[in-house]
Amino acid sequence: MSGDVASLPPVVRVANRTTGRRRSATLWIGVVLVGIILVTALVSFVWLPYSPEDISGGRLAPPSAAHWAGTDKLGRDLLTQLIIGARIALEVGAGSVVLGGVIGLLLGLASAFAQRWLDDGLSAVLDVLIAFPTLLVAMLVVAASGASLGSAILAIGLAMSAVVARLTRILAKRVLSLDYITAARVSGTRWPGLVVQHVLPNIWPTVVVNLALQFGLAVLAEASLSYLGLGSPPPNASWGSILQQAQGTVLVAPIGAIAPGVLLVVLVIGVNLVADGLRDVGDPTRRRRS
Amino acid sequence: MVSYLIRRFAFLVITLVLASIVLFVLLRLLPGDPANALLSVGATKEQIAAAREHVGENLPLVAQFFRWFGQLARLDLGTSYISGLPVGPEIVQRLVVTVPLTLMAFVLAVIIAVPVGFVAAYKSHRWYGILLSAISQLGIAVPVFWIGVLLVTLFALTLKVLPAGGFPQDDWADPGAALQSLALPVVTVALVMSASVTRYVRSAVLDVLDSDYLRSSRALGAGFAEAMWRHGLRNASVPVISILGIELATTFLGAVVVESVFALPGLGSMLLTSIAQHDYPDIQGVLFVSTFVVLVVGFLADFVQRLVDPRLRASVNGNRFASGRRRAARA
Numbered sequence: 001m002s003g004d005v006a007s008l009p010p011v012v013r014v015a016n017r018t019t020g021r022r023r024s025a026t027l028w029i030g031v032v033l034v035g036i037i038l039v040t041a042l043v044s045f046v047w048l049p050y051s052p053e054d055i056s057g058g059r060l061a062p063p064s065a066a067h068w069a070g071t072d073k074l075g076r077d078l079l080t081q082l083i084i085g086a087r088i089a090l091e092v093g094a095g096s097v098v099l100g101g102v103i104g105l106l107l108g109l110a111s112a113f114a115q116r117w118l119d120d121g122l123s124a125v126l127d128v129l130i131a132f133p134t135l136l137v138a139m140l141v142v143a144a145s146g147a148s149l150g151s152a153i154l155a156i157g158l159a160m161s162a163v164v165a166r167l168t169r170i171l172a173k174r175v176l177s178l179d180y181i182t183a184a185r186v187s188g189t190r191w192p193g194l195v196v197q198h199v200l201p202n203i204w205p206t207v208v209v210n211l212a213l214q215f216g217l218a219v220l221a222e223a224s225l226s227y228l229g230l231g232s233p234p235p236n237a238s239w240g241s242i243l244q245q246a247q248g249t250v251l252v253a254p255i256g257a258i259a260p261g262v263l264l265v266v267l268v269i270g271v272n273l274v275a276d277g278l279r280d281v282g283d284p285t286r287r288r289r290s
Numbered sequence: 291m292v293s294y295l296i297r298r299f300a301f302l303v304i305t306l307v308l309a310s311i312v313l314f315v316l317l318r319l320l321p322g323d324p325a326n327a328l329l330s331v332g333a334t335k336e337q338i339a340a341a342r343e344h345v346g347e348n349l350p351l352v353a354q355f356f357r358w359f360g361q362l363a364r365l366d367l368g369t370s371y372i373s374g375l376p377v378g379p380e381i382v383q384r385l386v387v388t389v390p391l392t393l394m395a396f397v398l399a400v401i402i403a404v405p406v407g408f409v410a411a412y413k414s415h416r417w418y419g420i421l422l423s424a425i426s427q428l429g430i431a432v433p434v435f436w437i438g439v440l441l442v443t444l445f446a447l448t449l450k451v452l453p454a455g456g457f458p459q460d461d462w463a464d465p466g467a468a469l470q471s472l473a474l475p476v477v478t479v480a481l482v483m484s485a486s487v488t489r490y491v492r493s494a495v496l497d498v499l500d501s502d503y504l505r506s507s508r509a510l511g512a513g514f515a516e517a518m519w520r521h522g523l524r525n526a527s528v529p530v531i532s533i534l535g536i537e538l539a540t541t542f543l544g545a546v547v548v549e550s551v552f553a554l555p556g557l558g559s560m561l562l563t564s565i566a567q568h569d570y571p572d573i574q575g576v577l578f579v580s581t582f583v584v585l586v587v588g589f590l591a592d593f594v595q596r597l598v599d600p601r602l603r604a605s606v607n608g609n610r611f612a613s614g615r616r617r618a619a620r621a
Contacts, residue, residue, distance in 0.1 A: 128309045128581075133543050136561075136577070140316070143565035220433055224547050227435045228562060243436065250443045257443070261436035268431035 027277025033270025037263070041087040050077040052084060052236065062253070069255050072245060078256055085239040085260060088232060089267055092153055092222040093215040099157030100218075101211050104164025109199070111165065112172035113191050119169075126166050134159035134221045142230045149232040152225055156218045167210055171203040205279075212275035216268040223264055239264050294596065302589050309581045310362065314355050317574060358574070367578070368571035370564075377575035381557065385579075386461050388549070388556035391472055392542045395479035400534070402484040407491025411499060414492075423492060429485020434544070438478040438551035445474060455553035475552045479545075483537055490533045494526040501525070528599045535591025539584040 049068070050056075055075035063070045069078035111122040129137075134156055141155035142148075175181065181198060189197070225231045226240030237245070239260035246256025349357065361368055367377035406422055413419035446454035452474050458467045498504055498518075503525075507517035546558025553559075557576055564572030596602045 124305070124308055125312060128305060128312050132577070132581070133540055135546070136543060136580070139546070139561070139565055140573070143568075216431065220431075223433050224435065227433075228547065228550055240433075240435075243439065247439050250439065251447055254443075257439055261433065261440070264433055264436070265428065265431045269428060272427070272431060 024277065026273050027281070030270045030273025030275075030277055033266050034274060035270075037086050037267045037270070038090065040083055041090045044083045044087045048080050048083060050080045052076065052080055054080075063255065069259060070253055072242075072253075072256055073249055078242075078259070081237055081242050082239070082259055082263065084236055085242060086263065086267075088149065088236065088238040089219050089222070089264070091149065092156065092238070093219045093267075093271070095153035096157035096160055096218040096222075097211050097215050099153065100160030100164055100214065101207075103158070103161035105168050105207065107161065107165035108168025109172055109195060111169045112176060112199075113195075123166065123169065126162050126169075129159075129162040130166065132159070134217065135224055138221060138225055139228070139230060142225060147230050147233060149236075149238075152222050152231055156221050159221075160214050160218060163214065164207070164210065168203065168207060171206055172199050175199050175202045209275050209279045212271055212278060216271040216275075219264065219267060219271075223260075291596065295593070298589060298592060302585055305585055306582060309585070310359060310578060311355070313574065313577055313581065314358065317570060318351060362578070367575035370569055370572050372564075372567050372569045372572075377571050380560065380572070381575055381579050384555065384557040384560045387457055387472075387554050388542065388545050388558065390468075391475055391479070391545060391548070391554070391556065392538065394472065394476045395483060395541060396534075396538050398476060398480035399483035399487055399537070402480065403487035403491055406484070407488040408495050410488065410492040411495035414496065422488070426485045426488040426492070429482060430489070432482065432485075434478060434482050435547050435551050437481055438475070438548060441474050441478055442551070455551070457554050471552075471554075475548050475554060478551070479541055479548055483541055487530070487533065487537060490530055491526075494529050495522075498522040498526045524598055528595055528602075531595050531598065532591055535587050538591075539587045542583055542587075543580050 054077065061067055061071040061075075067077050067079065069082060072078055072081065107122070107126075111119050111126075114122065137159040138152060138155035141158070142151050145151040145154075175198060176194075181194065184194060184198060222231060222238060223240035223243075226238040227244045229241070229244065231238050231241050233241075243257055243260040246253065246260075250257040358368070365378065367381065369376055370380065373380075406426070410419050410422040410426065414423070442454050445452045453471050454474075455471070457471050458464060462468045499522075501522075503521050504517055507521050508514065512520070544558075545556055546561055548554070549556040549558040550562065557580070560572065561576045563569075564576065
C-alpha cells in the first residue's frame with residue numbers, strides 16, 4: 001500500500017468523486033421517492049380502501065385480495081392506515097418547516113441586524129435552546145397541550161426555529177460584512193432594502209437546503225413522538241403509532257411493524273436526496289468545482 | 291491553554307445559569323397548574339390553596355426561581371410532587387442505566403464508524419466505498435425505534451438469545467444480567483449513531499486525502515501509511531471530535547426513545563413518566579441534569595480538540611478570524 005504509484009494521486013480521484021450526471025440523478029431519485037409518498041397522500045383525500053374506523057376485516061388478518069397489507073389488532077385495514085400516515089407525515093413536515101422557517105428567518109435576521117448586546121443575548125439563548133433536542137422540547141409542549149397533530153407541529157416547528165435562526169444569523173452576518181453592503185449603506189439604503197436586495201438573495205439557497213433537511217428530521221421527530229404515545233391519536237394514526245401498536249404482534253403480523261419503518265425511510269431519504277440535489281443546483285461554486 | 295480553560299469554564303457556568311433560567315421560564319409558560327397534580331378531581335378551594343402553598347406556587351415567579359436556584363446551588367433538586375421522594379437520588383438511580391447505555395453505544399459506534407468511514411473515503415471510487423457511503427446515508431434516515439423493534443424481533447423473539455427488554459431489579463449486582471439486557475439497546479443506538487459519524491469521518495478523510503500537505507509528504511518519499519499517520523490523522527480528527535461531542539450529547543438526551551422500546555428504567559423513561567404526571571420538580575430536575583451533561587460534554591470536546599490541534603490553542607476562542615470578521619461587520 002505504501003509506495004505504489006496507484007495510491008498516489010488522491011487529488012484526481014477526489015475531484016472525480018461526483019460528476020454532474022450523478023448529482024442530477026441524486027435530485028431525481030429524491031424527487032421520485034418524495035413523489036411516491038406525496039401522490040399516496042393526495043390520493044387519501046379522495047379515496048381510501050376502507051374507512052379508518054372500519055373493523056370488518058377481522059383481527060390481524062394476513063394480506064389478502066381484500067386487505068393488501070392485512071389488518072391490525074382491532075381489525076382495521078392496514079393499507080388505509082399507512083396511506084393516512086403518509087398524509088400526516090407530510091402535514092407534519094410541511095407545517096413545522098413553514099412555522100420554523102418563518103420564525104427562524106425573522107429571529108435570525110433580527111439578531112444579525114441588532115445591537116451587539118441584543119445579538120449576543122439572542123444567540124446565547126438560541127445556543128441553549130439548540131442544546132435541547134427537538135424531541136425533548138416537543139415532548140414538553142405536547143404533554144402540556146395534549147397529544148394532537150397541531151401541538152406536535154407547533155412543538156417541532158418551534159424547536160426547528162432555533163436552528164434556522166442560528167443558521168440565518170450566521171449567513172446574514174457574513175453577507176453584512178461584505179464591502180458592497182457598506183457601499184449600499186453609505187449610499188443610504190436602510191435595513192429593509194438591505195434585507196430584500198442583498199441578504200435574502202444571498203442566503204436563500206443555503207436556508208432552503210437546510211429547511212429540506214429539517215423536513216426529514218421533523219417527520220422523524222413526529223414518528224418518535226407518536227411511538228412514545230404522544231402523537232395524533234388513532235384512527236388518524238401516524239406511522240410511528242402504527243408501528244408502536246403493531247410491535248406486540250410482530251411475529252403474527254409483521255407488516256404493521258415493518259411497513260411504517262420502510263415508508264419513513266423512503267420519505268426521509270427522498271427529502272435528503274432532494275436537499276443534496278438542490279444544494280448543488282443552488283450553489284454555482286460547487287457546480288464549477290466538479 | 292490555562293487562561294483558555296478558565297475562560298471556557300466561566301462560559302460553561304454562565305451558560306448553565308442561563309439554561310436554568312430558560313428552563314424555568316419554559317416550564318412556567320406551559321399551560322396547566324402543577325398544584326393540580328397533587329389533588330384529586332373534587333378538591334375544594336382551600337385544598338387547592340393549600341397545595342399551591344405547599345409547592346410554593348403562591349410566591350411570585352421571581353421568588354420561585356430564586357428558591358429553585360438556591361436549591362440547585364446546594365445540589366438539591368427538590369422533591370417529587372407525586373412520590374414525595376427527593377429528585378436527586380432518583381435521577382442518580384436512573385443514570386445507572388442511561389450512562390452505561392450511552393457510553394457503550396458511543397464506544398461501539400466509534401469502533402464501527404472510524405474504519406468504515408476511512409474505507410468509504412479511501413476507496414471512494416470503488417463499488418464498496420460507494421456502497422458503505424450509501425449505507426451510512428440510509429442510516430441517518432432510519433428511526434431508532436424501528437431498528438430497536440427489528441432487533442428485538444430477530445434476537446429476542448425469533449432466536450431467543452437476548453432479553454427483549456427490562457433491566458434487573460438489583461441494577462448491576464449481577465453484571466452479566468445487566469449487560470445482557472443492555473446488549474440490544476446498545477447495538478440499536480450504536481448502529482444509528484455510527485451511520486452519522488461515518489459520514490463525518492468520510493468527509494474529514496476525503497478532505498485530508500485532497501490536501502496539499504499529504505501530497506507534499508508523499509512527494510518527499512513518505513509512504514501512504516506514514517504520511518497519513520504523521521499529517522492526516524490529527525487533521526482529520528479535529529472536525530470528527532466536535533461531531534462526536536454532539537453525537538454523545540444527543541444520544542444521552544435521545545435515550546428516551548430507546549428506553550421506551552426496551553422498557554429500561556433510565557433517565558428518559560423518568561422524564562416520560564414525570565411529563566405524563568405533570569411532576570414539575572422531576573421534569574425540571576431531569577432536564578437540568580441533561581443540560582448539564584450536554585454542556586460538560588461540549589466543554590470536554592472543545593478541550594480535546596485543542597489538545598489535538600495546536601492552531602486552535604493559539605487563539606482564545608478558537609475562531610480568531612471569525613471574531614475579526616465580526617468586528618468588521620460592526621464597522
